Each structure stands twice: as C-alpha cells, then as structure tokens.
Amino acid sequence: MLIRNATLPDGRSRDVRIEGERIAAVEEELSGPDDEREIDATGKRLLPGMIDAHVHFRQPGYSHKETWTTGSKSAAAGGATTVVDQPNTDPPTVDAETFDEKADLAADSIVDFGLNGGVSPRWDPDSLLDRPLFALGEVFLADSTGDMGIDERRFRDALAAAAEADVTVTVHAEDASRFNLGARDRTDADAWSAYRPARAEIDAVERVCALASEYDVDVHIAHASTPEAIDAAGEAGVSCEVTPHHLLLSRSNLDDLGTHGRMNPPLRREKRRERVYERVRNGQVDIVATDHAPHTSEEKDAGIWDAPSGVPGVETVLPLLLEEARRGHLTYERVRDLTAANPAALFDLPKKGRIAPGYDADLVLVDPEATREIRAADLHTKCDWTPFEGWQAVFPERTIVRGTVVYDRATEDEPFADHRGRNVRVPVADPADETQVDASPEQPSGGSGTDDAVAESNDEDA
Numbered sequence: 001m002l003i004r005n006a007t008l009p010d011g012r013s014r015d016v017r018i019e020g021e022r023i024a025a026v027e028e029e030l031s032g033p034d035d036e037r038e039i040d041a042t043g044k045r046l047l048p049g050m051i052d053a054h055v056h057f058r059q060p061g062y063s064h065k066e067t068w069t070t071g072s073k074s075a076a077a078g079g080a081t082t083v084v085d086q087p088n089t090d091p092p093t094v095d096a097e098t099f100d101e102k103a104d105l106a107a108d109s110i111v112d113f114g115l116n117g118g119v120s121p122r123w124d125p126d127s128l129l130d131r132p133l134f135a136l137g138e139v140f141l142a143d144s145t146g147d148m149g150i151d152e153r154r155f156r157d158a159l160a161a162a163a164e165a166d167v168t169v170t171v172h173a174e175d176a177s178r179f180n181l182g183a184r185d186r187t188d189a190d191a192w193s194a195y196r197p198a199r200a201e202i203d204a205v206e207r208v209c210a211l212a213s214e215y216d217v218d219v220h221i222a223h224a225s226t227p228e229a230i231d232a233a234g235e236a237g238v239s240c241e242v243t244p245h246h247l248l249l250s251r252s253n254l255d256d257l258g259t260h261g262r263m264n265p266p267l268r269r270e271k272r273r274e275r276v277y278e279r280v281r282n283g284q285v286d287i288v289a290t291d292h293a294p295h296t297s298e299e300k301d302a303g304i305w306d307a308p309s310g311v312p313g314v315e316t317v318l319p320l321l322l323e324e325a326r327r328g329h330l331t332y333e334r335v336r337d338l339t340a341a342n343p344a345a346l347f348d349l350p351k352k353g354r355i356a357p358g359y360d361a362d363l364v365l366v367d368p369e370a371t372r373e374i375r376a377a378d379l380h381t382k383c384d385w386t387p388f389e390g391w392q393a394v395f396p397e398r399t400i401v402r403g404t405v406v407y408d409r410a411t412e413d414e415p416f417a418d419h420r421g422r423n424v425r426v427p428v429a430d431p432a433d434e435t436q437v438d439a440s441p442e443q444p445s446g447g448s449g450t451d452d453a454v455a456e457s458n459d460e461d462a
C-alpha cells in the first residue's frame, strides 16, 4: 500500500509505503507496481497512531460500561492504535489467573494493547510478574473506582518487586490523609474538587518521587492534574501524563457537567488548568493519556457522593488535540510526541510511535481542516455521554494498525475491519525484525527535564 503526498507532523510532504505490517519506505516520491493500492493523501496529515497508555475497558466485571470490542472500536475511530488497560476490573488483575482471564477477553481488541497488573491486599507478585505485563499499575495510593487504595507498606513491597522484575510502576498519586472532610457537607458538583484538593496530589507525588529514588525503580505518574505535581515529577526525573480533561476542563465547567464531571483526581481551578496546559505545550509533560473511565449516564446521575468517578476519552483525545493544533495552540510535532513518540520511548515499544522505515505501520490519516462537533451519539464507546459534547474536533478519516485499515470513516455502514490486535509485550517471531530501524527522522522532543519558565501563581484549589 502506498500513501501519497501525506503531510507528516514536521510539515514534510512524503510518500509512505507499507509492506505487510511495517512501514517500508518514507520518500519524497515513490513509484511502485501499477496494482499497488494507493491512498491519495494530498492536503491530509498523517500521524503515528496514538498509544493511549491509560484506559479502563472494564472487562471482566463491568461489561455494561465498556467491552474490549466497543472500547477498541472507539479507540480506532479516534486514532488510537495501542491502548493500555488498567487492573481495577472485577476480579481485579492482581495475579496470573486474573491476568490470563483478561488476556482472553482482550483478544477481541481490534487495536494493539497492553495489560497492566495491579496491587491489592490479595495480589500475588510472583505469579503476576511472571506474565507479560505492560506495567505494574495503576497502583492506587487512594481509593478510586474499584476501591484498590493501598497503604505505604504495601506500596513499598510493590516498588521492591517491580525493581526486581525491572517493570515500570504507574501510580495514581493522591494522599487520602489530605482530603478535606469539611467539603462532605456540600452537595454541589464542585464539592468533589474541594474534597480531594490539589495538595493531596502534590504531597503524594513528592512522596512517590522520593520512594522511586529509594527503590531505584522507574515510576510514572498517572493523570497529573496540577502544575506543582508535574514540576515535582520533572525535578525528580519521574515521567508523568496529563489527561485531555485536566488539559481542557476546569472547575468552571462543573456548572454544566454536574456529577458527570466527578473524576479522580478532580478538576482544578482554571488558573491551574492553564499552567498544566503550558507545561504540555512546552514539553515538560511526557505524554497525554486519557484515563478513559466510562460509566453510564444513569450511574453518573447519582448525587455527587454516590456517582462513580471517571469520564470517557479514548475516542475524542486525538481529535481534540488536532483541533488545538488546527487553532495553532499546539504544534503537530508536539501532538505526535505526546501521543505516540514519547509513550513509545517511555514504555519501551521500539517499533511504535514514529513514521519511519522499519516501524509498525500504525497510522492515522486526517483532513486537518475538517473540524466538526463532538456528539456522544456519534461515538463508538458504550459510554452514552461525553464531557466534550459540542466541542469542535478533527476526527480521523482512516486508522491503520500494523498495515490493516481498521477504521475507514467513508465506509459508513461498517467502518471497522474484522481485525485482531496484539499484546505488545508478547514477542512475535517475525523475519521483518531484521529490518534496520531508522532512528534519525522525526526525533521526539520534550518530556521531563526541560526548562520551566512558567510563572508560579498562588491559587489554591482547596
């Protein structure tokens, strides 16, 4: 297959040839056999598929919220070609048996995937770490959906086990001892943000960074929601992710969102959101990941203390970032780095995240000016609502996973191919692995450690 005249994230116009599952050539002009399938990408942008390192696809146990089939179709329609599932299912993924059960279910995925393993009082590190885990996590330092919060003693056990097994630990960092019980009298949607204050996240991230260095283990901060937490992670050389909702929404949106806007960590004040955005724009944040956490609107319609926490996002994240790029708020290169190049480098996926010869042909083709309104009714997740209803976004025309067009918007009655994704941690014997990987084009930029010229402000979210 030949994709002609595509504009790459760095602005170069290139022909891209796909052979089997891999990108075979990226040249100014390629000519091939007359019968080669061609896609004319003139005026279109071609990006590496998103690697969404944080989704909750809910199987086993909560298939009324999402399944591997609906979740992975939603991912494909949004341009995510690899997703990483989290362990707070029922049963939770905490040992070999529950890992294997989840792996059987994940075989339905039409995109590639990773499976995390979790930590609970009943986890079995020996058998769990024997399985092809993507990472150990998200490890919950405070309760969230699934009530998997653990104490520091068990967190230390987990860090020691991960160090021994050479596995990265991804952490939900909030300190419940910092929660503001005074907010429990309130019944408005903003009460959740007052209850789980910024300080609870900042303190937890600082503690996690100290422990990461004590145990000499790779730690990644999930869903960082405050500029202070991002800075603390950066100073400690610990990687972090930001979700689209913490990037684009704040407490000022809660009047509209109501209890649907309840999530962990909660939305912060607009001033803090702006400082988070600044850090995403300037490369201090390693990756964007969605924390796609679907719950039905019926469940979310409960009162603020009873509604489950979490919002969906896997299908809207790249379209929203492409809209930010269309408006000139982010460069296409930054979008590529946050969604593909950086997660591939961070989580050691050497064949993914770039458009270069030898890499997996995981690609997204978009018309960068074709913006339209997000409508929950148009999305493919089981979740029947979105916090971004009515927002403008640039949706993919086609999504390709390892050479197969898994989503083609033009084929309206059945846009999805019958395709099976792979666990990215399970090695495959492939003669193409001999192909030289060209690391020079499309260098990623940013991540922890770049300079912070952003002014501090004194607003408090408590």
Ligand SMILES: NC(=O)N[C@@H](CC(=O)O)C(=O)O
Pocket (backbone or CB within 6 Å): 056, 088, 138, 144, 145, 172, 262, 263, 264, 265, 291, 293, 294, 309, 310, 311
């Ligand atoms: N983020 C959330 O508010 N909810 C997530 C769990 C989590 O990531 O904490 C969920 O699984 O529903």
Ligand SMILES: [Zn+2]
Pocket (backbone or CB within 6 Å): 138, 144, 172, 222, 223, 264, 265
């Ligand atoms: Zn979490």
Ligand SMILES: [Zn+2]
Pocket (backbone or CB within 6 Å): 054, 056, 086, 138, 291, 293
């Ligand atoms: Zn999560």
